[in-house]
Amino acid sequence: MQFNAEKIQIGISSCLLGEKVRFDGGHKNSTYCKKELSQFFRFIPVCPEMAIGLGAPRKSIRLIKDGDVILVQSGDGSLDVTHELNEFSHNKVSQLDKLGGYIFCSKSPTCGMERVLEYKKGTNNATKTGIGVYARALMEMYPLLPVEEEGRLHDPNLKENFFTRVYAYHDWQCMMHSGLTKHKLIQFHSRYKYLIMAHHRESYKSLGPLLADLSNLEEVAEQYFTGFMTALKHRATRNSHTNTLQHIQGYFKQDLTKEQKQELTDSIAKYHQGVAPLLVPITLINHYLREFPKEYIQDQVYLNPHPEALKLRYGY
Incomplete structure (x- = not known):
């Protein structure tokens, strides 16, 4: 992003x-x-x-x-x-x-x-x-x-959730200000798929089909935005983050060596166990993306939902 x-x-x-x-x-x-x-x-x-x-x-x-x-x-x-x-x-x-x-x-x-x-x-x-x-x-x-x-911003999870929503809300407002089109709406959803998955799997399953019929674009966009922001209000958990990371990991199965695959698996496991912060597997995935570029994954807001300088993924 x-x-x-x-x-x-x-x-x-x-x-x-x-x-x-x-x-x-x-x-x-x-x-x-x-x-x-x-x-x-x-x-x-x-x-x-x-x-x-x-x-x-x-x-x-x-x-x-x-x-x-x-x-x-x-x-x-x-x-x-x-x-x-x-x-x-x-x-x-x-x-x-x-x-x-x-x-x-x-x-x-x-x-x-x-x-x-x-x-x-x-x-x-x-x-x-x-x-x-x-x-x-x-x-x-x-x-x-x-x-x-x-x-409540002293709680790392609440703080990260709030600013994730702030940047997503702003991103939507910028898109709407630039002029809503069917292509922009579909691209927006495409970029946010894994962030939605991490926050609320049910919304991940329902928001995509909502875009199947865009004959009434404004109405669908309003419904989508309501569902989108409601989904992000759910706090992502270690389990949901782990599931999302494993989905992204699957995109590298043809590229990584056995040792690299194990390194990524271990970093995700350490995060899941609470031994390492979320930033650790995210950083490793971004490293592999530079080595093995994948446009769809590189475009995922999940990997970069807010400026790194805010230090929101260090604490949990």
């Missing part, structure tokens, strides 16, 4: 970039986001609470469940910003159609992606069942957009 020089736009909670926008006047600066990821992405910071004029420091707000309605108020009920936040969220997310992903601050009543405290009206009883007002609006408008919370 070729990566554009232009940086992908990633939405992000402003506090994660060190901006002092939290209710206590502080921030939740993420060194990983600010120092490392900023080399690869153009961040679009948003703080809904500051955007509606609450200022910092300010009175803290919470999600309050009143029947079927979610209110956003201060704990004592003296401040109610439900209307303001809903209006801002609706207007803001409509402007974010160029994003390739979003990184949220966890637990926030505006930006929390999941498990936000939701209080029963008139009590201090809360359950972790809420979604931040702004986060909900964004995810409802762009249900296939890759989203994640900063804290």
Whole structure:
């Protein structure tokens, strides 16, 4: 996969970039986001609470469940910003159609992606069942957009999955922007076959046949993209990666010496056993591709789904 020089736009909670926008006047600066990821992405910071004029420091707000309605108020009920936040969220997310992903601050009543405290009206009883007002609006408008919370990016598997989806989502958007054709759609699927296999075998079996009839190209493309991004949301496992690597290994059976075949088999086995990271068999396959070029395999996004400098295949 070729990566554009232009940086992908990633939405992000402003506090994660060190901006002092939290209710206590502080921030939740993420060194990983600010120092490392900023080399690869153009961040679009948003703080809904500051955007509606609450200022910092300010009175803290919470999600309050009143029947079927979610209110956003201060704990004592003296401040109610439900209307303001809903209006801002609706207007803001409509402007974010160029994003390739979003990184949220966890637990926030505006930006929390999941498990936000939701209080029963008139009590201090809360359950972790809420979604931040702004986060909900964004995810409802762009249900296939890759989203994640900063804290979860410390998990190597979750992190690799998120950025795999970011680059795939961006790749699709670039293709659509260039003008959708039957050939481009078929080529897109061809390049992503083994990545889909690694993430969700059932989708690997179903997405191909979907392209058999392209008489209604736009409709099929929409169905395909939904299935494609849903497939990638499934986290690849050691078993599924191993299966995919073995499929790719089969393309070299006529080229490799007995010793080379054994070396590749051993590297895949070590990955499967957890002794070596995924990067080890991937690197060896790429080495053999330089020696024995195979266009179909060289085009597979699976071997290069994101820039190597992100170091996403070292940790698992």
